[in-house]
Amino acid sequence: MQQTSTMQPLYPAGHPLQLRRNILIGLGIALCALIVMAAGIGAVRIAPADVIKLLMTPPGSAAWQDLSGEYLQQAMVLWNIRLPRLALGILTGMALAVSGAAMQALLRNPLAEPSLVGVSGGAALFAALAIVLGGSWMLALQQLIGEFALPIFAFIGSLIATILIFAIATRQGRTSIALMLLAGIAIGALCGALIGLMTFIASDLQMRSLNFWSLGSLGAATWPMVTMVTCLSGGAICLLLKQSSALNTLALGEVQASLLGVSVRRLNQTCIAAIALAVGAVVSVTGIIGFIGLVAPHLVRLAVGPDQRLVMPAAALVGAILVLLSDLLARTIAAPTEVPVGIITALLGVPFFLALLFRMRRKIGL
Amino acid sequence: MLQVINTSLSIGDKTLLEDINLTISPGELLAICGPNGAGKSSLIRLLCGELKPSSGEIIWAGMPLRQWNLLQLARQRALMQQHAEVGFAYTALEIILLGRHPHHQGAHRTQDYHIAMAAMEEVDAIHLAHQVYSTLSGGEQARIHMARVLAQIWEATAGPRLLLLDEPTAALDPLQQHRMLTIARNWANKGDITVVAIVHDLNLAAQYADRIALLRDGRLQAVDTVETIMTPAMVEACFDLPCVLLKHPDGGTPMIAARRHH
Numbered sequence: 306m307q308q309t310s311t312m313q314p315l316y317p318a319g320h321p322l323q324l325r326r327n328i329l330i331g332l333g334i335a336l337c338a339l340i341v342m343a344a345g346i347g348a349v350r351i352a353p354a355d356v357i358k359l360l361m362t363p364p365g366s367a368a369w370q371d372l373s374g375e376y377l378q379q380a381m382v383l384w385n386i387r388l389p390r391l392a393l394g395i396l397t398g399m400a401l402a403v404s405g406a407a408m409q410a411l412l413r414n415p416l417a418e419p420s421l422v423g424v425s426g427g428a429a430l431f432a433a434l435a436i437v438l439g440g441s442w443m444l445a446l447q448q449l450i451g452e453f454a455l456p457i458f459a460f461i462g463s464l465i466a467t468i469l470i471f472a473i474a475t476r477q478g479r480t481s482i483a484l485m486l487l488a489g490i491a492i493g494a495l496c497g498a499l500i501g502l503m504t505f506i507a508s509d510l511q512m513r514s515l516n517f518w519s520l521g522s523l524g525a526a527t528w529p530m531v532t533m534v535t536c537l538s539g540g541a542i543c544l545l546l547k548q549s550s551a552l553n554t555l556a557l558g559e560v561q562a563s564l565l566g567v568s569v570r571r572l573n574q575t576c577i578a579a580i581a582l583a584v585g586a587v588v589s590v591t592g593i594i595g596f597i598g599l600v601a602p603h604l605v606r607l608a609v610g611p612d613q614r615l616v617m618p619a620a621a622l623v624g625a626i627l628v629l630l631s632d633l634l635a636r637t638i639a640a641p642t643e644v645p646v647g648i649i650t651a652l653l654g655v656p657f658f659l660a661l662l663f664r665m666r667r668k669i670g671l
Numbered sequence: 672m673l674q675v676i677n678t679s680l681s682i683g684d685k686t687l688l689e690d691i692n693l694t695i696s697p698g699e700l701l702a703i704c705g706p707n708g709a710g711k712s713s714l715i716r717l718l719c720g721e722l723k724p725s726s727g728e729i730i731w732a733g734m735p736l737r738q739w740n741l742l743q744l745a746r747q748r749a750l751m752q753q754h755a756e757v758g759f760a761y762t763a764l765e766i767i768l769l770g771r772h773p774h775h776q777g778a779h780r781t782q783d784y785h786i787a788m789a790a791m792e793e794v795d796a797i798h799l800a801h802q803v804y805s806t807l808s809g810g811e812q813a814r815i816h817m818a819r820v821l822a823q824i825w826e827a828t829a830g831p832r833l834l835l836l837d838e839p840t841a842a843l844d845p846l847q848q849h850r851m852l853t854i855a856r857n858w859a860n861k862g863d864i865t866v867v868a869i870v871h872d873l874n875l876a877a878q879y880a881d882r883i884a885l886l887r888d889g890r891l892q893a894v895d896t897v898e899t900i901m902t903p904a905m906v907e908a909c910f911d912l913p914c915v916l917l918k919h920p921d922g923g924t925p926m927i928a929a930r931r932h933h
Contacts, residue, residue, distance in 0.1 A: 415759070550776055553772070556758045556761060556766075557757060561752070561755070563721075565773055566741050566742035566773040566776070568741055606760070611760055
């Protein structure tokens, strides 16, 4: 122990805890800057300085009463349209990125992703079933619990899909990674087919909301919805972040993880439930937005290494940034019409996924 | 003290271990030897809790393993495995720090870094600290894992400690084989640490172990001091290998050499 003082400095690049703090602060500042910028872009333009000023005047405040003319219009757009959408985007990015990072650690496979392994598909299918087949029963439920009705269905769907996939791939407490990915593809395909069937029998009105489900959009954001997603996803994200150290031990395999004092079964169950909740709640409002859960953790790992305690919070911020950027692109690229954001993330994510595959291909000597 | 009492293990209709009885004291290094498929790995998997005995009981520090709290046990017991693959590009130091997880379960404290460094020094791997684990050679990876298990049970304050080594010398060159078993020997010599190691090479086992357990077909054939076990009769009975007994020129440790096959 005494010799440690005579050795080279342990971390030439700086202490990892300090590094971790700096990285998270840096990403946080980038996200804030992006929020201010994105809040000002759209049909009604708001200068960044005005955005900041208007952020200080929430609706109902004394200063709000003094607003008039162009300012009032800008304030209304900012508070009623832009901000809930931005908030939903941030939550979506965080939920998908943290779930992706957790899933990759759980399965020890960098290619696991909520939309690839069928979790999002399950949520979308149950939402579709509720929209098309719910009928009067669904209406009654909506009157009872309002905005929460559809998300609850989506959550049940993602939970069922997740459990099914894990059950297929697990035997006697061991989870086969290859089986899990294949089961995810099968479940995803089944969900896709059944959603297709729902579109087939849907009315025109139902069709519109179904279309929105399969392509993904932040356009439906309202404050009550954002509140709901914050409650459900926010809690699940925190729960996942708390598992980051335990998830690190899984890199050594399940046997070593339990020898390090981690109850692997409980970790699996906690993470599965939290992923289903985080993804289900988000997907229930936005529809399927793919590849964020793959791209965000990967970018972070490339930059700072695989320590989950840094990867998960940093990926949350990067995920939020990616979704906001994609959404900005989605609503400006063909203005005044809007491209579904799921299309943008897929267009950006698929080349990334392929690049990853090529890297792995070289590694296994192909 | 580690006690294995009347322990059997069956999976399906296959009996892997039958009626094993063993008592291993603190300060002792027990080498488990035997031909392929004798049940050596199954025994280690029982001792580390990966498998549960079909019958019998394994007792650590006076309490059956199944009654131990996972975290408490993690501070006292560590296992080094032979094929240890690591997902993702963790550095060697990060891997070793994983061994400290049972002690902090969240953020590393400064003392965890010091222990990780000291453990790395013990296996002569300081220069590998910031290299990515998967880029290391098999021997280097084995040393990193050794450092990790040492870091896990570094402090005597956790109570009696148990070090399980599943073929720690596989994939190592002769120098590193001896270094690895020297570390195991030194740790046993600390007095409060029980060391159980699967060793393929009988001569290596004889040089470092206090006692040798011979397994064959899931049964414990003999557990005794090196001098008693290392006889042509014992070895031939266990391995079907006709051999002669030699004396090591330094210190006179008994050694086995195979007879030429005719």
